[in-house]
Amino acid sequence: MKQLIPYIREKFWWYDLKRDVAEYVAVCDICQRVKAEHQKPAGLLQLLKILEWKWEEIGMDFIVGLPRTQNSFDSIWVVVDRLTKVAHFIPVKTTYTGTKLAELYMSRIICLHGAPKKIVSDRGTQFTSNFWKRLHESMDTKLNFSSAYHPQTDGQTKRTNQILEDMLRGCALQYGTSWDKSLPYAEFSHNNSYQASIKMSHFQALYGRRCRTPLHWDQPGEKQIFGPEIIEDAERQVKMVKENLRIAQTRQKSYADHRRRDLEFAVRDYVYLKVSPIRGLRIFKVKGKLVPRYIGPFKIIDRKGEVTYKLELPDRLSGVHDVFHVSQLKKCLRVPEEQLQMDDRNVQDDLTYTEYPVQILETAERVTRKRIIKMCKVKWSHHSAEEATWEREDDLRADYPKLFANQF
Numbered sequence: 574m575k576q577l578i579p580y581i582r583e584k585f586w587w588y589d590l591k592r593d594v595a596e597y598v599a600v601c602d603i604c605q606r607v608k609a610e611h612q613k614p615a616g617l618l619q620l621l622k623i624l625e626w627k628w629e630e631i632g633m634d635f636i637v638g639l640p641r642t643q644n645s646f647d648s649i650w651v652v653v654d655r656l657t658k659v660a661h662f663i664p665v666k667t668t669y670t671g672t673k674l675a676e677l678y679m680s681r682i683i684c685l686h687g688a689p690k691k692i693v694s695d696r697g698t699q700f701t702s703n704f705w706k707r708l709h710e711s712m713d714t715k716l717n718f719s720s721a722y723h724p725q726t727d728g729q730t731k732r733t734n735q736i737l738e739d740m741l742r743g744c745a746l747q748y749g750t751s752w753d754k755s756l757p758y759a760e761f762s763h764n765n766s767y768q769a770s771i772k773m774s775h776f777q778a779l780y781g782r783r784c785r786t787p788l789h790w791d792q793p794g795e796k797q798i799f800g801p802e803i804i805e806d807a808e809r810q811v812k813m814v815k816e817n818l819r820i821a822q823t824r825q826k827s828y829a830d831h832r833r834r835d836l837e838f839a840v841r842d843y844v845y846l847k848v849s850p851i852r853g854l855r856i857f858k859v860k861g862k863l864v865p866r867y868i869g870p871f872k873i874i875d876r877k878g879e880v881t882y883k884l885e886l887p888d889r890l891s892g893v894h895d896v897f898h899v900s901q902l903k904k905c906l907r908v909p910e911e912q913l914q915m916d917d918r919n920v921q922d923d924l925t926y927t928e929y930p931v932q933i934l935e936t937a938e939r940v941t942r943k944r945i946i947k948m949c950k951v952k953w954s955h956h957s958a959e960e961a962t963w964e965r966e967d968d969l970r971a972d973y974p975k976l977f978a979n980q981f
Contacts, residue, residue, distance in 0.1 A: 600907035615836035628686035632730040642751040657778035671704035688712040843870035843905040870905035
């Protein structure tokens with residue numbers, strides 16, 4: 574704006590010129606789609622309810638992509654109690670069916686802690702399958718899924734995943750064994766360690782005291798409690814955990830909200846939706862940044878929570894969950910009819926779209942001290958020839974061999 578207005582004033586002048594230029598730039602469709610927001614992330618922290626008792630609500634997630642062990646395990650199923658923070662780490666295989674996961678859930682969770690009232694998880698295929706939903710309907714357990722592309726909803730389980738991964742890396746470096754052999758010890762160590770938010774160990778919150786370890790058998794006191802005092806002591810421990818959690822949540826919200834901003838939309842407003850561009854299996858240097866940051870606009874048809882909104886998505890995005898966190902949205906300041914037509918790019922269910930080369934416009938050679946590198950000027954899908962980029966020919970031949978079929 575500061576650079577544009579002086580140029581306009583050299584040739585033109587009218588009343589409210591500055592305001593008109595600012596309004597024109599603000600509602601520009603291209604500007605709204607491509608410009609980055611230099612503001613704090615939208616959406617204040619929404620705290621989960623502090624529970625009344627242990628294992629009433631749990632969070633769960635999978636750690637995938639791990640090295641395959643001798644027992645063919647390649648993933649870990651992490652289940653966390655939202656009150657005591659006690660966690661179970663279950664080695665699994667990505668090939669496990671819903672029936673096999675249900676058997677593990679019954680033996681490792683239900684038989685130890687009973688059926689929870691609510692489960693918080695992301696929208697992984699394991700948790701959104703019809704079999705999984707019917708299983709929990711039969712046990713009167715409510716499934717709470719995170720909003721689309723906002724994993725912070727289940728941040729507690731994600732944080733436990735990070736701790737577990739760090740512990741397994743340490744075990745692998747020191748002992749060199751398969752990670753599944755270290756998993757039971759990692760679970761015990763995690764649950765017997767001090768937790769800052771509840772100001773005690775996980776086991777102490779669950780059992781009333783820490784468990785003895787093989788290194789120091791005299792760690793916990795041998796206090797004997799009988800009769801009604803057992804119940805009173807358990808209730809006292811739970812009250813202490815809840816109060817410590819309340820204090821920790823207040824501190825966390827104050828810290829998080831200081832770095833965020835409150836943002837609200839109204840039903841029937843139009844908003845842009847944030848997407849991520851990718852180029853097949855390769856992102857060439859900074860070129861992937863030269864693409865629109867948002868698609869849309871889309872109409873808000875309902876407000877589902879304090880910071881979540883339901884959008885009216887076109888049929889081509891039928892595979893995308895239609896409820897989004899406010900941080901994924903950007904207000905559309907003007908909605909002309911031509912903007913309502915979604916641009917022609919193949920957006921995937923995970924809100925990414927793939928760019929691919931469609932034509933080699935020209936070739937050249939770049940001479941270095943030791944060798945000659947062949948380069949190609951490539952026109953990409955969804956871009957004009959003016960936006961063509963220079964790429965290495967050997968990279969293009971490796972990733973897109975069909976591109977050269979009719980070129981030379």
